[in-house]
Amino acid sequence: MLINTGDNVVDRFCPKCGGTNKHFFRGFCIECYTKDHELIVIPPKIEVNVCPSCLMFRIHGEWMPSTLENASKFVEEKVKPKQIDKVKILASPIEPTKNGALFNVSIAGYLGTDEIHLEQEVELIYTKRQCLICARKQSKYYKALIQIRPKDSDTTSKRMQSAFYFIRNQNRENAVKEREAEIFKFKKDKHGINVYFGSLRSAGSIVGQMKSKFGAEIKKSRSLFGMDRTGRKDYRTTYSVRI
Numbered sequence: 636m637l638i639n640t641g642d643n644v645v646d647r648f649c650p651k652c653g654g655t656n657k658h659f660f661r662g663f664c665i666e667c668y669t670k671d672h673e674l675i676v677i678p679p680k681i682e683v684n685v686c687p688s689c690l691m692f693r694i695h696g697e698w699m700p701s702t703l704e705n706a707s708k709f710v711e712e713k714v715k716p717k718q719i720d721k722v723k724i725l726a727s728p729i730e731p732t733k734n735g736a737l738f739n740v741s742i743a744g745y746l747g748t749d750e751i752h753l754e755q756e757v758e759l760i761y762t763k764r765q766c767l768i769c770a771r772k773q774s775k776y777y778k779a780l781i782q783i784r785p786k787d788s789d790t791t792s793k794r795m796q797s798a799f800y801f802i803r804n805q806n807r808e809n810a811v812k813e814r815e816a817e818i819f820k821f822k823k824d825k826h827g828i829n830v831y832f833g834s835l836r837s838a839g840s841i842v843g844q845m846k847s848k849f850g851a852e853i854k855k856s857r858s859l860f861g862m863d864r865t866g867r868k869d870y871r872t873t874y875s876v877r878i
């Protein structure tokens with residue numbers, strides 16, 4: 636730990652080291668006081684969950700982008716100052732490590748009337764934990780199904796393909812705002828194209844647009860497929876879309 640203070644030197648006598656012309660706090664020079672008292676609490680190693688599939692961080696129970704800004708804020712929140720007033724904490728990345736990244740943590744504030752500055756290196760360690768969205772992507776999970784079907788014998792394969800491309804492109808836009816919309820699968824069979832969604836909101840929005848864009852005939856149904864974590868019934872919604 637590196638300690639720097641300001642320039643206010645007082646002519647006193649430190650009962651521990653005998654030093655004079657130093658910065659003092661509660662009867663001792665600051666150097667001796669800081670040796671015997673914990674000014675900050677910060678672990679040398681901090682763990683954060685990282686999804687091995689999408690590389691998102693899990694912070695405060697939520698998954699968020701694994702940016703240096705988010706990593707720095709996470710490290711800063713782990714610093715617990717003691718006895719230091721008007722504290723400013725800044726974590727800056729130094730270099731990557733085998734299992735994470737090394738940060739320099741700088742703490743500035745006041746110990747009594749004297750300005751103090753402390754620095755310490757901290758390693759942020761990445762621990763693998765798959766996020767819920769990626770787990771669902773790898774399973775058969777879906778919340779909504781759009782069944783693209785021909786309205787009659789005049790519906791061409793090109794028109795069916797165009798409808799699918801429209802659905803795919805609209806869902807990509809929705810996925811920017813809602814992570815569950817990233818769950819997107821499709822399957823072609825002799826009846827048409829089945830498109831599976833992780834987001835009911837995205838599917839419902841797209842179906843509404845298809846009605847005006849393709850003149851689609853739409854039928855909606857729901858089926859129970861399980862219970863959620865709170866014990867509530869969980870449903871899947873199916874849209875039969877004929878174009």
